[in-house]
Amino acid sequence: MSDPGNLAYTLHVNGAPHDVRDAWVGESLLFVLRERLGLMGSKGACEQGECGSCSVLVDGNLVCSCLVLAAGAVGQDIVTIEGISPGAPSDVQQAFVDAGAVQCGFCTPGLVMAAHSLLDRSPDPSELEIREELSGNICRCTGYGRIIDAVQRVAVARRSAS
Amino acid sequence: MSVLVPTSLDGALQALADHPDATVLAGGTDLMVEFNGGHRRPSDVVVVNRVPELCTWRHDPATSTLRIGAAVTYAEIESEPIATWVPALAQAARTVGSPQIRHAATIGGNVGTCSPAGDGLPVLAALDALVELTSAAGVRTVPFAEFMVGPKRTTRAAGELITAVTVPVLDGWQGYTKVGVRNAMVIATASVALAVSNADRRVALALGSVGPTILRCPEAEAFAAEHADFAAGRLAADAVAACSELVRDTARPIDDHRSSADYRRHAVGVLAGRLLRRAFPHE
Secondary structure, three states: OOOOOOEEEEEEEOOEEEEEEEEOOOOEHHHHHHHHOOOOOOOOOOOOOOOOOOEEEEOOEEEEHHHOEHHHHOOOEEEOHHHHOOOOOOHHHHHHHHHOOOOOOOOHHHHHHHHHHHHHHOOOOOHHHHHHHOOOOOOOOOOOHHHHHHHHHHHHHHHHHO | OEEEOOOOHHHHHHHHHHOOOOEEEOOOOOHHHHHHOOOOOOOEEEEOOOOHHHHOEEEEOOOOEEEEEOOOEHHHHOOOOHHHHOHHHHHHHHOOOOHHHHHHOEHHHHHHHOOOOOOHHHHHHHOOOEEEEEEOOEEEEEEHHHHEEEOOEEOOOOOOEEEEEEEEOOOOOEEEEEEOOOOOOOOOOEEEEEEEEOOOOEEEEEEEOOOOOOEEOHHHHHHHHHHOEOOOOEOOHHHHHHHHHHHHHHOOOOOOOOOOHHHHHHHHHHHHHHHHHHHOOEO
């Protein structure tokens, strides 16, 4: 993916414009985020949409950034893990810490994005719904139990706060 | 080398007319895998999932049809109201990848890639869907069976854009089922779609991943229609078994890295039997 390229375009990431220069046509959004914009929170592993560790929001939809053509995302609103809650942990991030839902941490950014996406659309998800919604994020450490626990903690906390 | 992101159908058609050999990209869930892996080196790319005309669907009660724009995602297809009109397509959509994949992947992309393992395709075949192709020269519609001519081979011409698929809204039970190595995030090892039309007293069966194209099962369909009591939802157990056998005989599977031909042939028979039992719950 280090091909020379001639593309120049601007992406809107975490509320700010980011200029991309000398890019190759086929670069994925994940590659551009990490290698050109220095946003290392989204992780790259499978490069084929199977692991979910590169999950970001594009116009509010949770997608795998490795499967988004970066130059095709011009004009779209991109939110990465860095933009979820700048400066302090989000409730989901804090719940992951509190529930012990993090071991090696590689999958965590993608899972946090997926958990935010789920809880913003469905404030009271069943365990089945959580499992289904997180099925695109693979964790090889925790076995998922504590991750589901973290999501349920946020759902409870948000309901009691509202 | 360019990436064009048209925001109107006219703009997309113009981009394709200017770059007839351009790679058309919708959700990217197939193509980006090839780009990332270095299996395909695109020069010009036309991104079509920002074209509003391709992102809408239209239900026509007068003709009992649903026209689904090519860039409608599987996340929308698995949801209401499309799920009510074409339940089998919604079931197929639910089996595609993960939520992340379904938010991006489009019906038009599934049709354009035209893999025999494409989850939407057996449903489109069973429903005799029409594929709408548009170019600067005009619009033509092609029955799905004539559109797909081989593994990832279609009759789409250079400069043509898949703009929609149109399916009938039927009055009978329909479903889709597949087997793979696990439940989530899996490519079909074998798949079957079944659609019943009570008004026409017809049963349609289509098989995925067991041939170079999606295979319809005319013998099994005729046998089922002849022996079924459509009003009572009744089909005798021995008739279901006979249909399964006919389905197995129709399959033309191969051995490959995902499975063996023997297993695939067995699996489509089992899956067809399950769907027939759901469609006709009484023996």
